[in-house]
Amino acid sequence: DGGITQSPKYLFRKEGQNVTLSCEQNLNHDAMYWYRQDPGQGLRLIYYSQIVNDFQKGDIAEGYSVSREKKESFPLTVTSAQKNPTAFYLCASSILDVPGTEAFFGQGTRLTVV
Amino acid sequence: GQQVMQIPQYQHVQEGEDFTTYCNSSTTLSNIQWYKQRPGGHPVFLIQLVKSGEVKKQKRLTFQFGEAKKNSSLHITATQTTDVGTYFCAPAQLNEKLTFGTGTRLTIIP
Numbered sequence: 001d002g003g004i005t006q007s008p009k010y011l012f013r014k015e016g017q018n019v020t021l022s023c024e025q026n027l028n029h030d031a032m033y034w035y036r037q038d039p040g041q042g043l044r045l046i047y048y049s050q051i052v053n054d055f056q057k058g059d060i061a062e063g064y065s066v067s068r069e070k071k072e073s074f075p076l077t078v079t080s081a082q083k084n085p086t087a088f089y090l091c092a093s094s095i096l097d098v099p100g101t102e103a104f105f106g107q108g109t110r111l112t113v114v
Numbered sequence: 115g116q117q118v119m120q121i122p123q124y125q126h127v128q129e130g131e132d133f134t135t136y137c138n139s140s141t142t143l144s145n146i147q148w149y150k151q152r153p154g155g156h157p158v159f160l161i162q163l164v165k166s167g168e169v170k171k172q173k174r175l176t177f178q179f180g181e182a183k184k185n186s187s188l189h190i191t192a193t194q195t196t197d198v199g200t201y202f203c204a205p206a207q208l209n210e211k212l213t214f215g216t217g218t219r220l221t222i223i224p
Contacts, residue, residue, distance in 0.1 A: 042215065043214040045211060045212075094212065105158070107155075
């Protein structure tokens with residue numbers, strides 16, 4: 001089955017701890033994205049990557065870090081510098097260089113700081 | 115990336131009534147995509163519009179792209195409870211980051 005997988009589905013973190021969210025895709029997509037969604041709100045772009053070993057900040061990158069060592073994987077680390085990390089995190093991927101290709105999303109990870 | 119606004123932010127309709135959400139941009143868009151997110155779920159691609167004035171239909175859903183390619187709309191005829199969710203537009207530019215509109219949350223009163 002081709003698709004994009006996020007894990008874990010639910011995550012609890014103590015204040016002051018870093019936590020890493022996993023995102024893996026087997027769609028052979030070049031582009032990968034991380035979004036944050038707060039209750040009743042839209043999707044805000046955290047980071048995106050269009051090629052291995054390269055990534056760009058989105059609109060709300062502060063307190064987050066990413067890596068893109070493999071085409072299939074784009075993990076997101078929520079650091080202790082993120083002041084309000086409780087949110088729903090969505091990873092997506094898409095093809096580049098082909099106009100009009102849709103983005104595929106993972107099931108999301110709900111992060112709660114306790 | 116493109117910045118788009120969606121209106122309304124929320125819409126409550128009686129089952130069977132029609133629903134429309136609008137997506138507006140201050141700049142000309144190359145193309146635009148629409149996604150639906152069910153409560154507790156993840157966004158799912160619905161359609162893409164590319165041509166000026168384009169109209170596409172999917173059963174009870176009608177998508178339009180403005181003549182100036184600065185706005186788009188999604189219209190649902192005779193809403194059903196399965197239409198509940200948040201609808202997002204996303205200006206899709208080749209090889210650029212994918213950003214989303216603010217979304218319109220649709221709730222259905224049975």
